[in-house]
Amino acid sequence: xxxxxxxxxxxxxxxxxxxxxxxxxxxxxxxxxxxxxxxxxxxxxxxxxxxxxxxxxxxxxxxxxxxxxxxxxxxxxxxxxxxxxxxxxxxxxxxxxxxxxxxxxxxxxxxxxxxxxxxxxxxxxxxxxxxxxxxxxxxxxxxxxxxxxxxxxxxxxxxxxxxxxxxxxxxxxxxxxxxxxxxxxxxxxxxxxxxxxxxxxxxxxxxxxxxxxxxxxxxxxxxxxxxxxxxxxxxxxxxxxxxxxxxxxxxxxxxxxxxxxxxxxxx
Amino acid sequence: xxxxxxxxxxxxxxxxxxxxxxxxxxxxxxxxxxxxxxxxxxxxxxxxxxxxxxxxxxxxxxxxxxxxxxxxxxxxxxxxxxxxxxxxxxxxxxxxxxxxxxxxxxxxxxxxxxxxxxxxxxxxxxxxxxxxxxxxxxxxxxxxxxxxxxxxxxxxxxxxxxxxxxxxxxxxxxxxxxxxxxxxxxxxxxxxxxxxxxxxxxxxxxxxxxxxxxxxxxxxxxxxxxxxxxxxxxxxxxxxxxxxxxxxxxxxxxxxxxxxxxxxxxxxxxxxxxxxxxxxxxxxxxxxxxxxxxxxxxxxxxxxxxxxxxx
Numbered sequence: 048x049x050x051x052x053x054x055x056x057x058x059x060x061x062x063x064x065x066x067x068x069x070x071x072x073x074x075x076x077x078x079x080x081x082x083x084x085x086x087x088x089x090x091x092x093x094x095x096x097x098x099x100x101x102x103x104x105x106x107x108x109x110x111x112x113x114x115x116x117x118x119x120x121x122x123x124x125x126x127x128x129x130x131x132x133x134x135x136x137x138x139x140x141x142x143x144x145x146x147x148x149x150x151x152x153x154x155x156x157x158x159x160x161x162x163x164x165x166x167x168x169x170x171x172x173x174x175x176x177x178x179x180x181x182x183x184x185x186x187x188x189x190x191x192x193x194x195x196x197x198x199x200x201x202x203x204x205x206x207x208x209x210x211x212x213x214x215x216x217x218x219x220x221x222x223x224x225x226x227x228x229x230x231x232x233x234x235x236x237x238x239x240x241x242x243x244x245x246x247x248x249x250x251x252x253x254x255x256x257x258x259x260x261x262x263x264x265x266x267x268x269x270x271x272x273x274x275x276x277x278x279x280x281x282x283x284x285x286x287x288x289x290x291x292x293x294x295x296x297x298x299x300x301x302x303x304x305x306x307x308x309x310x311x312x313x314x
Numbered sequence: 315x316x317x318x319x320x321x322x323x324x325x326x327x328x329x330x331x332x333x334x335x336x337x338x339x340x341x342x343x344x345x346x347x348x349x350x351x352x353x354x355x356x357x358x359x360x361x362x363x364x365x366x367x368x369x370x371x372x373x374x375x376x377x378x379x380x381x382x383x384x385x386x387x388x389x390x391x392x393x394x395x396x397x398x399x400x401x402x403x404x405x406x407x408x409x410x411x412x413x414x415x416x417x418x419x420x421x422x423x424x425x426x427x428x429x430x431x432x433x434x435x436x437x438x439x440x441x442x443x444x445x446x447x448x449x450x451x452x453x454x455x456x457x458x459x460x461x462x463x464x465x466x467x468x469x470x471x472x473x474x475x476x477x478x479x480x481x482x483x484x485x486x487x488x489x490x491x492x493x494x495x496x497x498x499x500x501x502x503x504x505x506x507x508x509x510x511x512x513x514x515x516x517x518x519x520x521x522x523x524x525x526x527x528x529x530x531x532x533x534x535x536x537x538x539x540x541x542x543x544x545x546x547x548x549x550x551x552x553x554x555x556x557x558x559x560x561x562x563x564x565x566x567x568x569x570x571x572x573x574x575x576x577x578x579x580x581x582x583x584x585x586x587x588x589x590x591x592x593x594x595x596x597x598x599x600x601x602x603x604x605x606x607x608x609x610x611x612x613x614x615x616x617x618x619x620x621x622x623x624x625x
Contacts, residue, residue: 061587062342062363118339119363120399126361127587153339166358166398182398188336188422189445193328209328213335214400214422285335 052310053096054303056296057111059137060101061127063119063153067284068292072099072115075292079300095300105136112310113147113299114140116154116173118213118282121162121182124153125171134171141175145275146308147299148175155278156180156216163219175276177249181219184267184280188214196281198253198270201290208288210255210269210281217280218268221249249273255280275302333447333467336400336422337535340364340558344548344583345537347371347562350389351396356572357565360579364400364422366560367393372429372476373563373606376618382430384412387419394420402449407624408434417446423468425449426461428623429475429562438624441465451539453486453621455493455523456516458532460625463519469532471556472621473540476563478608480547482621483540487554490532497527531555540621544605545585545598552589559586567606578602 058068076097102108116124128134141148141158150158157172161179185191191214195207253270269280277298283291302308343363348354354365369385370378384405394401400422405412407426412433416424426439428451441448442465451472452458458469471490473483493516500508501524509527513520525533538551539560548559561582569575581602588594616622 060342062340064338064341066341067338119341120339120343122358122399123343123361123363123583126359127583130361130584164398167355167396168359187394187420188332188400188447189417189420191332191336193332211331211335213332213339282335285331285338 053098054112054299054308054310055098055100055110056113056115056299057100057102057107058115058117059124059154060103061119061124061131061133063124064117064151064282064284065101067282068115068117068151069099069101071284071287071289071292072097072296075289075296078289078293079296095303097296104131105133108133108136108140110311111140111146112303112308114149116148116150116157117284118152118154121153121156121216122166122170124157128173129171134173137173138175141173141276147275147277147295147302149277149279149295151279151282151284152213152215155218155280156182158276158278159218160222162216176218176271176273176278177222178218178271178273178278179220179222180216182216183214184217184219185212185215191215194255196253196255196269198291200252200270201294205290208283208290209286210279211283211285212255212269212281213285215269215280217255218251218271218278221251221268221271247274252277253279275307329445330442330465330467334534336447337449337468340400340537341535342587343558344579344586345402345558345560346565346579347560348393349566351392352572353566353575354393354397354401356576357579358397358399360576361583362399362579363558364402365393365397366402366404366425366562367421368404368429371563371567372620373478373567373609374476375429376476376609376620382406384409384415384430387415390416390419390421404430405439406430407432408437408439410439413439413441413444413446413448417444421446423447423449425470426466427451428472428620432623438464441467449537451621451624452490454489454516455497455526455532456518457625458490458536459516459518459522459526462522462532462534466534468535468537470537470539470560471551472624473538473542474611474614475540475620476609477541477611477614478543478564478567478606479611480541480543480550481611483538483542483551484554486540486621487536487538487551487556490536491555494526494531497523498530501527541611542582543608545581545595545602548582549585549589549595549598552586563606568604570604574603578605 346357402423404427447467449468450461471486538556543564585598
């Protein structure tokens, strides 16, 4: 076993709710260190430390082990990422290196292989989740809301999570693998036809049922995972509830422990 | 900074969390004034995080005179149909019904704006009763906290709209920053008593002032506005601690062609994202080309200034 460098967790800082994520990541890391010390032990038995950074360039991304793409305006993020030459490095990070990535709201849009209700002419995506998201599912800001969500992945008996939905997207379709491959219109040749994973399916980790609704059509998929990629329609970073950040950092640590994620040397 | 904005503490705060949350998602971005669907598309393609739909850009409001009012809903609808990014619109200070109309139209944010002719010389709109969020201008901390107390979920500097002169916006953000520093030291040295005294002096709610002192920043997102004409202006306002930038007349005023406006828009977005990267700022300045001619703020008569509207 190699020496354990700190795990560098980045937040893509092109625009949007960057500081909010970093604040909750820090709280979650403190929580992990204080209450679940044993779960953070490295293969050598030492404590794994986290290093939280803002990511604006390909060089910074290359030094990052796991990444959050925050909420913001996905059209803006795509345009700015394109101009900074970040789209292909991001695709490589997600779909070739298979490093842990979590997208919230606009970040979920960026991580989808397809998006509908995009601006005229469509928008570029990073991809990684074999899903099609529907942008602005609930309408304009007037229809934004907070709702309690049951999220079984947080563990049995956990109280509901207050999901903040702001002009939120939802997963409108989980695509079959062949369909995802054929419709991969966003990627550059290097990553083209290469959706995230050919063996692992998309898991639905959370649904939102409109109050009073019972049937399937009234359910929206609002949290999904496929291999290394996790996405939520809502904004945990706009609450003071650290549970999802804690869970996700736990997933990152598990990837390190299992050798799926080799931590980069920082200095 | 914005890290401290986390805080949906309970159900009572949910409505405000959603309102302030949209502004948090706009941070680091540029919001552009547009008067047509075509201009809105230029803004969207340039990377604007939102557009402000209005009938005339501030420099033309200034030139044409008369009473400036809420825009025609027909035009706002066309802009809403043209873009997928948030659409904001302006209502006159104190004009409750214009705000209700904009809410019913489904715009994403209302700017209760001094750029339009005020409708009420006593009261701003009580904004907390609306479902739609509001942004309001300020010249100092007291004014910002009075607007937040009324329910504003986002603040911007007033600057001096339509001039292309950045001096007033700089003055306003510097004043806010200096007063926040005073509030912090008041809290550190004199606790609640000192905060109460300062709140009386600034004319604002003591609880909000205490919260501001604890956070070391305004408790909501704070953008620059009023006189931003060039990429360097946008970067300057980011340097001074603004969370993002409104550009009013600076994109489309005196632009030679739609392509020139698009270049200006892209350049200002670039400068806002890279406000501390000199190389990117050089590129942005070149791409931007000739700026709007502008009017020097120092040459304006007091009655010609918009920033003095509201209190």
